[in-house]
Amino acid sequence: MGNGRGGHGSRCAGRAYTRAVLGAVFLLTLGACTGSIDSGPAGPDGASGAGSALEWDADRYFAGQHAYDGACAVCHGVLEDSVKRGRTREEIDAALESVPEMKAFARVIDGERRDLIAYALSVPNERVVCPDTVHDRGPQPLAVTELVNRVAEITGLASEEVGDLSAGYPSGYDETHSFDNIEQGNLIRRETVEGLMAAFESVAELAVAKSACANRACAEDILRSMKGRAMGVAASGADVDSEMAIYDESIVQGLEASTALRLGIVRLLMSPTTLFKYLDEVDTLPAEYVTYALSSRSPAPDELDLDARELAEQILSDDPFTAALRFGEGWTGTRIKIDEYGAALDEASPVTESLLGAMRLEFIFGFANALSRNVPVTDLLLDDTSWLNQELAAHYGVTDPAVPTDGS
Numbered sequence: 001m002g003n004g005r006g007g008h009g010s011r012c013a014g015r016a017y018t019r020a021v022l023g024a025v026f027l028l029t030l031g032a033c034t035g036s037i038d039s040g041p042a043g044p045d046g047a048s049g050a051g052s053a054l055e056w057d058a059d060r061y062f063a064g065q066h067a068y069d070g071a072c073a074v075c076h077g078v079l080e081d082s083v084k085r086g087r088t089r090e091e092i093d094a095a096l097e098s099v100p101e102m103k104a105f106a107r108v109i110d111g112e113r114r115d116l117i118a119y120a121l122s123v124p125n126e127r128v129v130c131p132d133t134v135h136d137r138g139p140q141p142l143a144v145t146e147l148v149n150r151v152a153e154i155t156g157l158a159s160e161e162v163g164d165l166s167a168g169y170p171s172g173y174d175e176t177h178s179f180d181n182i183e184q185g186n187l188i189r190r191e192t193v194e195g196l197m198a199a200f201e202s203v204a205e206l207a208v209a210k211s212a213c214a215n216r217a218c219a220e221d222i223l224r225s226m227k228g229r230a231m232g233v234a235a236s237g238a239d240v241d242s243e244m245a246i247y248d249e250s251i252v253q254g255l256e257a258s259t260a261l262r263l264g265i266v267r268l269l270m271s272p273t274t275l276f277k278y279l280d281e282v283d284t285l286p287a288e289y290v291t292y293a294l295s296s297r298s299p300a301p302d303e304l305d306l307d308a309r310e311l312a313e314q315i316l317s318d319d320p321f322t323a324a325l326r327f328g329e330g331w332t333g334t335r336i337k338i339d340e341y342g343a344a345l346d347e348a349s350p351v352t353e354s355l356l357g358a359m360r361l362e363f364i365f366g367f368a369n370a371l372s373r374n375v376p377v378t379d380l381l382l383d384d385t386s387w388l389n390q391e392l393a394a395h396y397g398v399t400d401p402a403v404p405t406d407g408s
Contacts, residue, residue, distance in 0.1 A: 208258045208265070219247050219261045226268055243268050 213219050223243045227235040237244075243264040250260035 208262050213261055214257050216244075216247065216251075219257065219264065220244055222261065223247075223264055223268060226265065240264075240268070 213222060220237060220240060223240040224235045224237065227240050227243070246267050247260045247264040250263050251257065255263075
């Protein structure tokens, strides 16, 4: 499924992050069964959320902290001792059955899926200190905050206004806490960002040279046209307010109209609704740069040498939905590395090849549904996942996983 391109950081860090992301996918699937991801932490009486008997916090896990901890344990070879935490299979099953929402799903999921849920719930809560894994991602790591600052520098916006790659925290989270977790798991190579920015600058220069705009009305028309292609629907003047604000501010600062338009175009190109464009026959994919930014993959040198004209054609795709859906299939391969994980499965692991196949199909199904509702690509990791829970519930024939079917 994945296209296999791109290098990696250290082998240890690559394995760690693969397991971390897979852990997050475990919780996505688990959320469909328990409603825990989007229902909030369990209260003292266990009435809200799920899993209070296990003393685990699904929301913190989904935010990335616990998934990262488990990955460190894998990387350092201590997961076998820490995962089970002394619980027997019977104790895990009993805890699952103690959650009312589980009873409805227990009737329609097979033994493999129950094993998956048990496995996800057995990952330890306690912190695994693993600082060397955090930083061992290749030379000159660039934190997400620095990426935001770099985007701000390019676009002329204040850092707090650059939200496309930093916004979308799960609802109810303290922003600083969530962003710290995202930073911890998402160090990216500096040259990736520089290549991305250089490519956007090149596309902007092409658009400016082609249009020869010298006034505000012309600039707005160009931005609306590009935004419309990115969105897949006609764009109004309101849709390019943020881009035109950059244009206007640049003019006030005394910059030439062509430079002001270029800055507005770069801002437009930073939008996730633009970034997931895909073109079959070229190897230079802006979509993959989203993957790099989210999963710490280091690009191959040739992927940094972008051809501006091919990139421009790609960004101005005439069929953004189909293009983005195709990207979604590749994204599940490069981001989650399901196939790579499956090849290294331990014989004793409850995660089987057939289960991995079901997970893959479910995630692509959810991705297509998200695209049909114009959900940005970055939101698939950073935002509320209730849409995926609903799709999984429908897929398995459960109208509402929070309502027991036996009336209990």
